[in-house]
Amino acid sequence: MIEIGHLLTFLxxxxxxxxxxxxxxxxxxxAGRIALTAFVSMALAFLTLVxxxxxxxxxxxxxxxxxxxxxPMAYKLAGTWGNHEGSMALWCLVTLGFGAAGAVLMRTxxxxxxxxxxxxxxxxxxxxxxxxxxxxxxxxxxDPAPFQGASLNPLLQDPALTFxxxxxxxxxxxxxxxxxxxxAGLMEARIDRVWAKEARRWGLAAFVPLTLGIALGSYWxxxxxxxxxxxxxxxxxxxxxxxxxxxxxxxxxVIVTEKRGGFAAWTALLAVxxxxxxxxxxxxxxxxxxxxxxxxxxDPERGxxxxxxxxxxxxxxxxxxxxxxxxxxxxxxxxxxxxxGALMANNIVLxxxxxxxxxxxxxxxxxxxxxxxxxxxxxxxxxxxxxxxxLILAILPVVQAWAWGKADLSHWxxxxxxxxxxxxxxxxxxxxxxxxxxxxxxxxALGMWLIFGALWELKRRAxxxxxxxxxxxxxxxxTLAHVGLGVFIxxxxxxxxxxxxxxxxxxxxxxxxxxxxxxxxxxVRAIEGPNWYADRAELxxxxxxARATLAPMxxxxxxxxxxTTETAIYKTGTGDLYVALGERRDVDxxxxxxxxxxFNPLIDLVFFGVFLMAxxxxxxxxxxxxxxxxxx
Amino acid sequence: MKTVLAASLIFMAASAPLQDASEEARAQDxxxxxxxxxxxxxxxxxSSAPIAEDMRDRVRAMVGEGATDIEVRDWFxxxxxxxxxxxxxxxxxxxWLxWGGPFxxxxxxxxxxxxFARRHGDTQKDVExxxx
Numbered sequence: 001m002i003e004i005g006h007l008l009t010f011l012x013x014x015x016x017x018x019x020x021x022x023x024x025x026x027x028x029x030x031a032g033r034i035a036l037t038a039f040v041s042m043a044l045a046f047l048t049l050v051x052x053x054x055x056x057x058x059x060x061x062x063x064x065x066x067x068x069x070x071x072p073m074a075y076k077l078a079g080t081w082g083n084h085e086g087s088m089a090l091w092c093l094v095t096l097g098f099g100a101a102g103a104v105l106m107r108t109x110x111x112x113x114x115x116x117x118x119x120x121x122x123x124x125x126x127x128x129x130x131x132x133x134x135x136x137x138x139x140x141x142x143d144p145a146p147f148q149g150a151s152l153n154p155l156l157q158d159p160a161l162t163f164x165x166x167x168x169x170x171x172x173x174x175x176x177x178x179x180x181x182x183x184a185g186l187m188e189a190r191i192d193r194v195w196a197k198e199a200r201r202w203g204l205a206a207f208v209p210l211t212l213g214i215a216l217g218s219y220w221x222x223x224x225x226x227x228x229x230x231x232x233x234x235x236x237x238x239x240x241x242x243x244x245x246x247x248x249x250x251x252x253x254v255i256v257t258e259k260r261g262g263f264a265a266w267t268a269l270l271a272v273x274x275x276x277x278x279x280x281x282x283x284x285x286x287x288x289x290x291x292x293x294x295x296x297x298x299d300p301e302r303g304x305x306x307x308x309x310x311x312x313x314x315x316x317x318x319x320x321x322x323x324x325x326x327x328x329x330x331x332x333x334x335x336x337x338x339x340x341g342a343l344m345a346n347n348i349v350l351x352x353x354x355x356x357x358x359x360x361x362x363x364x365x366x367x368x369x370x371x372x373x374x375x376x377x378x379x380x381x382x383x384x385x386x387x388x389x390x391l392i393l394a395i396l397p398v399v400q401a402w403a404w405g406k407a408d409l410s411h412w413x414x415x416x417x418x419x420x421x422x423x424x425x426x427x428x429x430x431x432x433x434x435x436x437x438x439x440x441x442x443x444x445a446l447g448m449w450l451i452f453g454a455l456w457e458l459k460r461r462a463x464x465x466x467x468x469x470x471x472x473x474x475x476x477x478x479t480l481a482h483v484g485l486g487v488f489i490x491x492x493x494x495x496x497x498x499x500x501x502x503x504x505x506x507x508x509x510x511x512x513x514x515x516x517x518x519x520x521x522x523x524v525r526a527i528e529g530p531n532w533y534a535d536r537a538e539l540x541x542x543x544x545x546a547r548a549t550l551a552p553m554x555x556x557x558x559x560x561x562x563x564t565t566e567t568a569i570y571k572t573g574t575g576d577l578y579v580a581l582g583e584r585r586d587v588d589x590x591x592x593x594x595x596x597x598x599f600n601p602l603i604d605l606v607f608f609g610v611f612l613m614a615x616x617x618x619x620x621x622x623x624x625x626x627x628x629x630x631x632x
Numbered sequence: 633m634k635t636v637l638a639a640s641l642i643f644m645a646a647s648a649p650l651q652d653a654s655e656e657a658r659a660q661d662x663x664x665x666x667x668x669x670x671x672x673x674x675x676x677x678x679s680s681a682p683i684a685e686d687m688r689d690r691v692r693a694m695v696g697e698g699a700t701d702i703e704v705r706d707w708f709x710x711x712x713x714x715x716x717x718x719x720x721x722x723x724x725x726x727x728w729l730x731w732g733g734p735f736x737x738x739x740x741x742x743x744x745x746x747x748f749a750r751r752h753g754d755t756q757k758d759v760e761x762x763x764x
Contacts, residue, residue: 227678234673262752336749344749348741356734363720363730372726377675377718379665384734391738501660501677502649582680 002060005048006139009089012042012096013133016125019099023119028111031118032103038125039093039100046080046093049138053080059145062086062138068151068559070531078162082153084286084302085138087165091282092128094173098202099125102177108198113184120180127309135305151559154532160220164213168240171210172278175243175271178202178250179317182271186320189327191268196258199271203254204621206274207247211614214240219607223567223578230495230606233378238361239281242354246274249350251617252343260404262331262340265321266347272317277354279310289365337407342399349392356385393446393489394419396482397453401460422449436497443493450486454479477620484612491605495575500599505585505592515599517543517577524584524593532557534566537581537593541570552581552595575601650696659695662704663688665718675718 015038023031049062053076058064066083067076081090099121106114132138155161181199185191217240222230231237250270256263283289287303334340360376367374398415399407423445430441458479462468504512506521513519522538534555541548553566570577582594650656663677668684676684676691687708694704708716722731 225678227674229678232673330752334749334752336746340752341749344745348738348745352734352737352741355737359730359733363726367726370726373713373715374720374726375667375673375715375718376720376730377665377667379719380730384731388734388738 001048001057002052002139002141005045006137008041008045008048009092009129009133009139012038012045012092013126013129015041016096016099016122016129019122020119020126021122023115023117023122025119026112026115028115028118031115031122035096035099035103035118035122038122039096042093042096042129046089049086049089050077050080053077056149057145058147058149059141059143060138061140061142064142064146064149066151067149068531069148070559071151071157072530074159074162075157078156081165081169082156082161085132085136087169088128088132088136089138090166090169091173092125092132094169095121095125095128095176098174098177102180102202106198108194110194113188113190113195116184116187117177117180120183121177124176124180124313127313131302131305131309135302149559151531151557154555154557154560154562154564155224157557158220158224160216161224164216164220167209167213167216169213171206171208171213171247172240172243172275172281174202174206174209175247175275175278178206178271179275179313182268183317183320186268186324189324191257191264191328193258193261196254196267199267200251200254200258201621203247203250203271203274204617207244207251208614208617208621210240210244210247211610211617214244215607215610215614218610222603223569225565227580230603233360233381235361236285238357239284242357242361243274243277243281245350245354245357246270246277249347249354250274252346252350256340256343257331260332260334260340261329262334263344264328264331265325268325268328269321270347270351272321276310276314276317279306279313283307283310284361332405334404335406337402337409339399339402339404339407341407342395342402345395345399346392349388353385353389356388357381360384390446393450393485397449397456400453400457400482419449422452440493440497443497444490447486447488447490447493450489451483454482454486457482472624473622474620474624477616477618479616480619481613481616484609484614484616486609487605487612488609491602491607491609494602495600495606498601502597503582503594504597505587505594507590507592510592514597515577517541517599519579519595519597521593521595522549527553529555531559532564535581535584537595539568539579539595541577543572546572550577550579552579554581571604575599576603650692655695656692658701659692662691662695662701666691666705666708667716667718669712669716 015034019031019034019038022034049060051057052060052063053067054073056063056067056069056076058067062083062085063079066086067079071079080086099118102114102121103118106117108114178199181195181202182191185195185199214237217237218230221227221232221237250267253263253267253270257267283303283306286306289303360380363376364374397419398412402408423442426445426448427438427441430436430444431438436444458468458471458475461475462471500515502514504514504519506512506519508521508523511518511520518541520540520542522540524535524537527534527536532555534553536551536553539550539552541550548570550568550570552568555564555566556562557564565580567578567580569579576599578598578600580596582596585592585594650659660677664675666676666687668674668676668679668681668687670681670683671679674684676687690707691704694707699707705717705719709721714721720730721727
């Protein structure tokens with residue numbers, strides 16, 4: 001079976017090459033048909049891998065190294081992309097998928113431009129497929145085939161992690177098509193409103209799954225790793241945050257290009273950078289150049305090839321940019337105090353934020369090369385990344401109402417006083433009544449300010465309540481995304497400043513009190529699952545009338561010889577009571593079990609806020625509503 | 633077996649949170665920025681390694697004795713090397729580059745932005761009502 005898949009992948013490589021050639025020759029229809037065929041070919045090839053995993057065909061090296069007969073079927077299937085080779089096959093599939101989608105959905109009326117975009121996408125697919133076939137082929141047989149597989153890393157056997165890589169890759173690779181559009185636009189030196197309309201949709205099509213992918217990964221880390229936190233500024237997390245920030249900058253900049261024809265060169269540059277940062281993310285994760293808790297599937301030689309690919313495509317794009325950018329049209333004039341000026345400030349801050357993450361992530365590497373070993377972690381980003389972003393968030397509610405060209409500044413005093421008042425109220429309430437720190441009070445005020453600002457902007461645009469539901473979906477999308485940002489900030493501020501953690505050791509029937517909850521260990525027993533066995537503790541928790549049972553587990557996967565923590569979470573309404581089971585210790589002949597207990601207040605808002613951002617992006621992606629009452 | 637027992641006795645004795653809530657909060661903040669030397673990229677607040685446990689105890693002991701945050705960080709950096717701090721020190725050229733870099737970039741970006749805005753500011757005749 002997989003031999004057919006292998007052959008089909010070669011076919012996809014040949015077709016992509018043809019797509020590149022015919023695309024650059026301007027044959028739109030032909031390149032489109034080839035793109036569709038290449039996608040179907042790769043989809044079938046990928047299917048042969050999925051089937052091999054489903055059937056536990058251990059004569060396939062990839063399956064033998066990453067699967068096991070006792071694994072639940074869902075994780076057998078997910079195992080296809082839960083490893084280096086399989087994930088690269090997924091990368092290729094998504095690249096070709098975006099090419100095919102582009103062939104069907106592009107509607108600019110510019111035949112040569114579309115053909116070249118498909119050509120560039122073909123060229124990107126050639127790189128990905130060549131890397132797959134010649135540097136990390138999943139189509140290798142083992143002879144003799146082993147009787148049993150080595151299993152998938154048990155940490156990855158989890159529902160959230162089943163969808164995390166495909167989502168993330170839809171995002172990363174989605175930017176490949178934005179890159180292709182930018183390259184095609186630069187070739188004809190035409191980055192204008194028609195171009196922007198098209199590119200914005202594809203930018204959203206990448207941004208939404210990337211956002212969801214990051215959120216899924218974060219949620220997984222939260223409940224699976226048993227550390228109580230949701231973001232660790234780990235290099236691998238940073239690798240996904242950088243393209244997200246650049247992608248967000250692109251989504252704001254492309255609006256200026258779409259509505260006013262401005263920022264053309266800058267928008268094209270961001271379109272290119274979003275994908276280059278995505279490849280760099282893949283390079284950082286796959287090469288293992290960074291010591292990281294996520295160090296799955298590490299291979300330095302492959303890292304080098306990825307780096308070469310990054311440099312190759314980067315050079316193509318940057319040379320194109322350098323040659324064509326001076327010839328791009330400038331758009332309509334504007335003064336600094338205008339929507340253009342506001343969006344420019346947004347872009348400066350988002351790009352600097354992305355570069356800050358880059359600096360913090362790569363700095364230990366550079367220092368190591370200079371003979372120093374240092375670590376850069378959470379405190380660094382809290383003191384650099386956070387204040388830089390706060391700059392733009394604090395002014396967002398005010399400047400989003402600014403008009404194109406030149407803003408009416410007569411209301412700015414009102415806004416400034418309103419914002420200042422909100423901060424003062426929160427500072428007084430927070431520090432005085434609730435005894436939180438001044439920084440946290442400021443953060444809460446900022447979150448409320450953003451939510452208020454987003455709703456105010458909706459009201460301003462709708463003029464009357466009746467018209468709110470007739471607004472364009474993209475206005476709703478913007479509102480939801482900005483409300484989501486505020487919700488996220490409130491959740492993040494409360495969770496990080498007010499969380500409580502404690503380690504307790506309980507004997508059977510022992511009780512301790514953590515964060516007002518009395519926690520009693522009822523029982524610990526050994527249980528068995530399909531491919532693991534575990535110690536499962538039963539805790540009864542109680543606080544003023546509310547009571548519940550929690551059952552955290554410590555699993556052991558014999559096939560992979562790895563333990564995992566299965567945390568138990570009780571939603572109290574104001575937060576999560578989060579318990580992870582630790583070691584067993586014997587004290588004076590009495591067995592005690594160690595539990596790490598966290599109270600994470602408002603943690604749901606963190607994930608809900610990010611989800612709102614993704615939902616907002618999705619609404620913006622939907623086709624334009626017809627004007628109500630226009631006789632449709 | 634005896635050593636295990638001894639180790640767990642120490643654990644029981646010292647791993648209890650500090651009595652003073654604000655001291656405990658300060659100790660927990662410090663634990664989040666000190667790196668476990670036996671693990672990959674984990675602060676000692678998250679690690680279950682025995683060495684991390686010892687390091688946590690040391691943080692609590694120092695905070696309990698009234699050491700400042702800087703004294704605690706310095707003690708760990710002196711003992712295990714700069715590597716152990718997730719908040720790298722700001723000294724030297726590299727420190728300036730790391731801590732000043734983001735803000736320098738922001739200034740640079742702002743300056744370029746201002747120049748760019750001024751260059752486009754001369755033609756303000758065609759201000760249209762926004763297109764929604």
